[in-house]
Amino acid sequence: MLSEGFVSAIYGAPLSSNTAIAKDVGIYCHVLRPTHNIKSTFKKSSVPVNCLAVSETHVFAAQHEKxxxxxxxxxxxxxxxxxxFPERIRCLALAGDVLVxxxxxxxxxxxxxxxxxLVSTPPRHVxxxxxxxxxxxHVLTGSDxxxxxVWSLPQLLELDPAAxxxxxxxLSNHRAAITALAASPSVSLDTNFCVSTSKDKSCxxxxxxTGDVLRTLIFPSFPLCxxxxxxxxxxxxxxxxxxxxLAEIFAEKPLLGPQSEDASTxxxxxxxxxATQPDVGPASCMSFNYDGxxxxxxxPKGQILKWDVADNKTPVELTNVNAAVTNVVMVSPLPAGKTTKTFTVTKPSQAERTYTxxxxxxxYSPSQTRFDTLLNSPGFPQDALQSAIAEFQQPAPAAASEEELRKQNEELWEIIKEQKELQKQTLQRYVEAKAARP
Known part of the structure; x- marks a missing residue:
């Protein structure tokens, strides 16, 4: 079974004087499956919403109003x-090895x-x-x-300093501050989309x-996450x-695709x-696991809950960290497939210097090839010897083809002999007919 995990972050002072929970812990690394437990912790962080990013080797946490x-x-x-950094950080995300x-x-x-x-853009948001x-x-940014x-990531990372x-x-259809933003993993022009929620109660x-609105959803209360x-x-x-x-995109009445209603609907x-109980409070952050x-x-009261999406049962409380939980980031159990990893980060600098x-x-552990087996074996491997002996015991394909050619040659010679005999008989009749003339 794959071992799933996630990272959570908190903001603010402890809610109670619970001595069983360390007061200076700000980030928790959890194991979700097969059994939930807190694997490790990191201290001295107060992380607001949308300010936590996790890579294969590092955790990046922006601090409140810092x-x-x-x-x-x-x-x-x-x-x-x-x-x-030169300005206060309000949110962050990872684009490979680039922290945005x-x-x-x-x-x-x-x-x-x-x-x-370090690359800095002009203040394009008001x-x-x-x-x-x-x-x-691409990089997508939502603002108050x-x-x-929508930004082009290659253009943002252009090495030309004058770029x-x-x-x-x-995208400007919302009428209030953007609260959350997500994008589909597809890179196709036809199937990639992003989703945004706002304090105007819309999603x-x-x-x-293309900048087109594909569907607008309205909720009874404004979405937090x-x-x-x-x-x-x-x-x-x-x-x-x-x-x-829970809004299913491709349900019986799909929100997207050729079977959906007009985009203006x-x-x-x-x-x-x-729904959560009043003593728990609304969800301030959420995340699906790797298979949904x-x-x-x-x-905000410190609880971290697990919801079974398929069975829709009562949620299970995994833990209570005694402070407002602001970020939950799932860690994929699948390998990233990258050839390199950042073992130690290099601190940012805007000064011009050698690009290192x-x-x-x-x-690197590729699959064992037949050549690797032959190379690393003392003498000849047993399977190679058995294969060679089996090939010697069987008639060679070349011999079979020679036998076929011999049979074809014999058939052709028989045809030639028949043609010669027929020609001889025809010539004999011609001579006899010529001699019988007066």
Whole structure:
């Protein structure tokens, strides 16, 4: 069985004087399956919503109303770096080895963790950047100014210092601050989309490469957070009233695709998937597991709940961390498939210097080939000898072909002999006929 895990972060002081929980712990690394337990912790962090990012080797946590990020090493289990930036960080996300951060002044900061290069954009948002998400080729930013900008990631990382950093397009159908943002993993022009929620009680599904609105959903209360199914099949939204709503994208009445209604049709979502108790509070963060069967939610009273999406049973409380849970990030149990990993981050610098890439190669263990077996065996391997003996015992394909040619030659000679005999008989009749003439 695959071992699943997730990372949670808290914000604020402890809610009670519970001595069983360490007061200075700010980030928890959990094992979800096969049995839930807290594997490790990191101290001295107060992480607001949308300010936690997890890679294969590191945890990045922006601090509340601060201009710095704490970097923790997952492999060594300690705080590796304290990184200061020129502006307060409001949200962050990872695009490979690049940490993308949104600032309180409406800018984007991109830190290449393997080189230390830092890229800053002009303040293209009027207000603070509230959420950011990265795809293989794009960066999407949502802001308190109700707009969403779509940026080209290769253009943002352009090495030319004179390159202008402008968003490719803006998505501006919301009428209030953006609370959450997510994008499908597809890179196709026809199937990739992003989802955004806002304090105007709406959730919009966009084709972010064209700027088209694909569907608009309206909820009874404004959404605080949401999670997109790993296969982009459903959206689970947590609202301010404590209700959780599950909208299936490709259900009997699909929200997208040729069988769906016109994109201008607004869908009212009224049937709740579940609801939390008043002593738990509304979900402030949530995340699906890697196969979309389990939903993990974090709450302001410290509870972390597990919801069974398929059976829709009463949620199970995994733990209570005695502080407001602001971030839940699932860790994929599947290998990343990268050839390198960032063993130690390089602190950012805006000064011009030699561009040096620092990373560690992953261990290379290809499948054993027949040549490797022959090379590493003393003498001839037993299977190679048996195969060679079996080939000697069988008639060679070349001998079989020679026998066939011999038979064909004999048949041709028989035909030639028949033709010669027929020619001889014809010539004899001609001579006899000529001699009988007067």
């Amino acid at each position: 201009a710095y990020v704490h970097v923790y090493s997952r492999t060594r289990g300690n705080q590796e770096a304290f990184v200061a 951060m949104g600032t309180a002044e409406g800018r984007l900061l991109l830190w290449e963790t393997c080189t230390g290069r 207000q603070a950047v509230s959420c950011v998400v990265a795809t293989p080729y 100014d109700s707009n969403i900008h 202008e950093h402008e968003p490719e397009r803006s 919009i599904i966009w084709n972010y490469q 949401f999670s997109l199914d790993p296969c982009s099949r459903a959206i689970c939204v947590g609202c301010e009233d404590g209700s959780l709503y 607004v869908v009212q979502i009224t049937s709740a998937f579940g 069967t389990v939903l993990i939610t974090g709450h 890439f620092t990373a560690q190669f992953n261990s």
